[in-house]
Amino acid sequence: MSKEKFKYKRRSVLLSGLNLLALGAMNVKAQDVKPLTIGVLTDMSGIYGDVTGQGSVIAAKMAMEDFLAQGGRSTRPIKIISADHQNKADIAAATARQWIDREGVDVIVDLPNSAVALAVNNIVQGKNKVMLVSGASSSDLTGKNCSPNTIQWTYDTHALAAGAATAITQSGGKTWFNLTVDYAFGHAMARDLANTVAKNGGKVIGSVLTPLNTPDFSSFLLQAQSSKAQVIGLINAGGDTINSIKQAVEFGITNSKQRLVATVLYINDVHALGLPIAQGLQFTEAFYWDLNAQTRAWSQRYAKRLDGRYPSALQAGVYSSVLHYLRAATALEDPKDGKRVVEKMKALATDDPLFGKGSIRVDGRKIHDMYLFEVKKPQESKYPWDYYHVVKTIPAADVWRPLSEGGCSFVKSS
Structure with a gap:
């Protein structure tokens, strides 16, 4: 296979200085410390580019910034890189291997396209890193293809x-x-x-x-x-x-x-x-930017960084999952052990301004309420991106597949 096939667009941000204060007490030189590296594997140029893509990279950076602003500490610098998987499982798999083997990536996030996520799932487990899926929706990721190194965050086909x-x-x-x-x-x-x-x-x-x-x-x-x-x-x-x-x-x-x-x-x-075309459509979703004061405040910050465009649920999922990952990983002495990091993430309650309070089940399913939305008529929209009515809140207990029905290999049958 040609080298050209595995070319990918890459952007990175390295937080230098702010996170290295703790290293002085350890008498360790900053240059000797490997960064905690987050890889946003996304669709930059295809049919999911608008709902993930560069917006997902921005969401990951905002999670890192908010983690630090809220008093989060890390003994390692935090680095974010990104790549375009082009909706091809082989390119995604090759990128994941290169990231982990050569660039020290600790967690791969986003992963729109279920075929891509399923391909990367096995690689991440084999190399004991972490995968946080906000973009792919196949419920098999917490069912027959579940992994102790993977968490599926935003939604799934069952929900x-x-x-x-x-x-x-x-x-x-x-x-x-x-x-x-x-x-x-x-x-x-x-x-x-x-x-x-x-x-x-x-x-x-x-x-x-x-x-x-x-x-x-x-x-x-x-x-x-x-x-x-x-x-x-x-x-x-x-x-x-x-x-x-x-x-x-x-x-x-x-x-x-x-x-x-x-x-x-x-x-x-x-x-x-x-709205003239979409009006009246009903659908299930995990997030809407205008849902409450907290979602509005965050989304308005986000929109300023992406030409006035508001976030999708998948981009919100990147923010939420990365924020929780950083809280768990930095609480451990060895954040490079992916399975231990995921166990810590499951042990900690989730709480952020976009999804509120929630939890992570043993099978890797992130648990939160979902919503039934209906698209507004044109005359009902009062300001830009004012598009949805909330038909009803669907409690978490009613929307996620029961553990006993998923077929996850490490879930003990009752």
Whole structure:
């Protein structure tokens, strides 16, 4: 494989001085101390670039800055680097190996694209480092592919299905036809959604697999229309969601008796679509910038650093997970032992301005409430990025898959 294939964009920030005060008492030279290195492995240029990408790097830097501003101390300098995985599992795996072996990366974060996250998962466990997944949603990451070195932070396919699919099926959307993106996320989401629909008295009567990053959904949407299903489920994300919704509008689906449901929707998608097209869509999400005073204050700081763009839930997840990681890692004598760091993260309660109070289960699932949102009508939006109504808060107990059903190998059966 050519060297060109593994080229990646890289940005780094090294905090020098502020964290080295403790080294004097240890009589250790700063240059002899290996930094605590955080690698943001993300999508800089593809269909998830708006919801992760450079915004995720900014979120990680803000977590580092806030950790220090809140009195956090580290005996090591903290370094952040980043790379574009190009939505290719082989490039992500090669980058992860190089980071860990040559650059001393201790924790890899973000990882949008479930196929990418699953590929890196095995590498991180084998090398005893830490993986914090905020971007990938396959529930297999805390199920059959769980790892004692991995925490899945923001959401997963089970939680997404448990929210919107439950509400829509209970309100009369009993028959579904799904457009499912053909990779790990799509397959996991289709499974979890079908289970949720069935539990609520509905049925998936048809589905079609769609390529990742396809520009043309016309043939797939025509199949969905002709199925006469009450609900057309879009099991995709990022640019694919935007394109499929735009084309569904062109086909008149949103003005028909069939109901269009985006199983994954981010605020960046709504911004790109515009309220006239996105209005009325309901979906499940873990975070909204305008949810409360704390989320607003942080998001306004963030927006000033990213040309006025507000954060997605995935970028919020990067901030939250990195902040908690730093609290745990710096509390240990050896923050280079990934498994021990993850054990410490699980032992500490989580608490930050974006997700509030929560916890981390033994299988690596971060636990917090989720929300059912509905996109506002254009006349209801009062200021920039004012896009959502909160339909309801979904308690954590109702949204996350029970431990007994996940199939995680190191979870003891009751």
